Amino acid sequence: MQVAKALTIAGSDSGGGAGVQADLKTFQELDVYGMSAITAVTAQNTLGVQGVYDVSVDGVIEQLNSIGDDLTPNAVKTGMLFSEDIIEATAICIDFYGWKNLVVDPVMIAKGGAKLLQDQAVRALKERLLPLSTVVTPNLPEAEVLADMKIDSEDKKKEAAKAIHGLGADFVVIKGGHDSSSIVTDILYDGHAFTTFDSNRYETKNTHGTGCTFSAAITAQLAQGKSVPESIKLAKAFIQAAIEDDLHIGAGHGPTNHWAYEKRGALT
Ligand SMILES: Nc1ncnc2c1ncn2[C@@H]1O[C@H](COP(=O)(O)OP(=O)(O)O)[C@@H](O)[C@H]1O
Numbered sequence: 001m002q003v004a005k006a007l008t009i010a011g012s013d014s015g016g017g018a019g020v021q022a023d024l025k026t027f028q029e030l031d032v033y034g035m036s037a038i039t040a041v042t043a044q045n046t047l048g049v050q051g052v053y054d055v056s057v058d059g060v061i062e063q064l065n066s067i068g069d070d071l072t073p074n075a076v077k078t079g080m081l082f083s084e085d086i087i088e089a090t091a092i093c094i095d096f097y098g099w100k101n102l103v104v105d106p107v108m109i110a111k112g113g114a115k116l117l118q119d120q121a122v123r124a125l126k127e128r129l130l131p132l133s134t135v136v137t138p139n140l141p142e143a144e145v146l147a148d149m150k151i152d153s154e155d156k157k158k159e160a161a162k163a164i165h166g167l168g169a170d171f172v173v174i175k176g177g178h179d180s181s182s183i184v185t186d187i188l189y190d191g192h193a194f195t196t197f198d199s200n201r202y203e204t205k206n207t208h209g210t211g212c213t214f215s216a217a218i219t220a221q222l223a224q225g226k227s228v229p230e231s232i233k234l235a236k237a238f239i240q241a242a243i244e245d246d247l248h249i250g251a252g253h254g255p256t257n258h259w260a261y262e263k264r265g266a267l268t
């Protein structure tokens with residue numbers, strides 16, 4: 001059996017809803033063999049982030065070398081990278097091994113407000129990682145930081161997507177989860193034109209790990225040879241199902257349901 005392989009370079013979420021755990025669950029659900037290099041360990045649950053412990057740069061490089069020397073991923077995603085040094089090491093390894101289909105989820109701040117990327121690391125993210133990326137998937141606050149502008153209208157969103165594209169990503173998806181409208185719109189910019197992906201906003205507090213899950217679904221599709229627009233279309237359906245069929249786990253912002261998409265498929 002030939003199986004596509006995907007690698008996530010990200011932080012661990014002890015609560016299992018975001019980070020490496022969300023990525024590996026998503027890869028598995030989408031029939032892709034998942035691998036991981038952990039950049040930081042977070043003590044986290046549905047109530048928030050209680051602690052952040054970064055892995056040494058040598059530790060991150062060794063994980064990436066172990067993967068690169070034996071297992072070639074068909075696609076790679078990055079999530080929480082935490083520091084300038086980890087970003088630098090990640091960029092060097094991706095370049096050295098020639099890994100393609102890179103999805104950068106520019107994780108900066110958890111929904112509860114905890115910092116998952118140091119302020120001084122933003123420059124490295126922009127200058128070292130975005131030029132290597134096939135797709136970058138900022139939420140609205142992250143897009144504001146990357147584009148260095150306030151986004152308060154659809155026109156501004158498009159202007160920001162163009163600015164982020166100018167940093168070197170082939171495709172930019174600005175996600176609409178942080179909007180307040182009843183339709184959640186993610187916009188895709190390919191350097192020439194915009195495509196929008198709409199869905200109904202589902203009212204729930206259980207949206208922990210939506211960005212991780214969405215970007216992991218894109219990565220899984222790219223690993224299987226799908227185009228970027230096709231991958232985003234499926235990822236949007238995957239996250240919509242995962243949000244709508246909520247699990248109600250924990251007392252705070254619960255995780256999404258990584259089984260939901262496949263279960264829906266099995267029922268139709
Ligand atoms: N309440 C919601 N209903 C439906 N889709 C949502 C909702 N919240 C987020 N999404 C979708 O989840 C994905 C992640 O978006 P977002 O929450 O903005 O990212 P992040 O977790 O990085 O902040 C996007 O595809 C977005 O459209």
Ligand SMILES: Cc1ncc(COP(=O)(O)OP(=O)(O)O)c(N)n1
Binds near residue numbers: 079111
């Ligand atoms: C370890 C770890 N990585 C990333 C995140 C952020 O995940 P995200 O999908 O943006 O979800 P929220 O934190 O915003 O719910 C995280 N929390 N932990």
